[in-house]
Amino acid sequence: MDLSRLFGQKQTSAPTEKRPDGRDRLPPGQYHTKKWPILSYEKTPRFDPTSYQFKVWGAVENPIQLTWDELLALPRTTLTTDFHCVTTWSRYDNEWEGVHIREILGRVKPTSEAHFVTAHSFTGYTTNMPLTALDDDDVMIVFRHDGQDLEPDHGGPVRLLVPKLYAYKSAKWLNGLEFMENDRPGFWEIRGYSNSADPWNEERYW
Numbered sequence: 366m367d368l369s370r371l372f373g374q375k376q377t378s379a380p381t382e383k384r385p386d387g388r389d390r391l392p393p394g395q396y397h398t399k400k401w402p403i404l405s406y407e408k409t410p411r412f413d414p415t416s417y418q419f420k421v422w423g424a425v426e427n428p429i430q431l432t433w434d435e436l437l438a439l440p441r442t443t444l445t446t447d448f449h450c451v452t453t454w455s456r457y458d459n460e461w462e463g464v465h466i467r468e469i470l471g472r473v474k475p476t477s478e479a480h481f482v483t484a485h486s487f488t489g490y491t492t493n494m495p496l497t498a499l500d501d502d503d504v505m506i507v508f509r510h511d512g513q514d515l516e517p518d519h520g521g522p523v524r525l526l527v528p529k530l531y532a533y534k535s536a537k538w539l540n541g542l543e544f545m546e547n548d549r550p551g552f553w554e555i556r557g558y559s560n561s562a563d564p565w566n567e568e569r570y571w
């Protein structure tokens with residue numbers, strides 16, 4: 366039994382902010398930072414708009430391959446979300462601008478066999494998730510952050526955003542989405558990071 370609750374010792378600071386679903390805004394074991402740390406395994410790559418292709422393939426009815434200009438021409442939306450890294454920092458109220466994932470899903474039409482997705486970076490980085498995690502209101506392909514073009518170190522000019530999972534699911538330098546029948550662990554998921562990555566359940570490592 367946690368006696369500190371009975372004696373009110375946890376009430377000395379401001380009440381914890383809650384999310385609409387009742388969970389704490391700050392996931393367990395995280396700290397809040399105003400700076401935006403950079404976490405990359407790779408060296409920040411050079412981007413070449415003339416050779417860039419955004420590909421969607423696998424278990425979809427209509428695979429697509431878009432040039433950089435075609436990707437930029439898709440309808441845009443903005444969204445403000447918190448962002449949580451498995452190394453325990455969380456950054457609140459990031460304003461993102463980009464293409465909502467349903468703009469892509471509506472065009473490619475995942476088949477009834479599609480249950481998982483691998484996001485690919487043009488650096489070779491990959492990360493996997495269930496289709497149900499990708500196909501959600503807050504998932505976007507983003508180009509801008511807090512009113513500025515995404516910096517190269519943060520995945521500029523284009524990254525995935527899956528803010529309800531630890532940030533290693535938000536692949537930087539995104540250039541493809543592969544729809545799959547069966548799950549396949551990505552870069553960090555092979556190396557010990559949790560496959561499911563839910564910050565509120567502290568699904569960090571396996």
Ligand SMILES: Nc1nc2c(c(=O)[nH]1)N[C@H]1C(S)=C(S)[C@@H](COP(=O)(O)O)O[C@H]1N2
Nearest residue numbers: 402403404405406450486490519532533537
């Ligand atoms: N291509 C690529 N994407 C990546 C990573 C990476 O190493 N390579 N790191 C992931 C991890 S662990 C985190 S916390 C976030 C960090 O994004 P940031 O550097 O913009 O803060 O990017 C994720 N996406």
Ligand SMILES: [Mo]
Nearest residue numbers: 404450451533
């Ligand atoms: Mo991370």
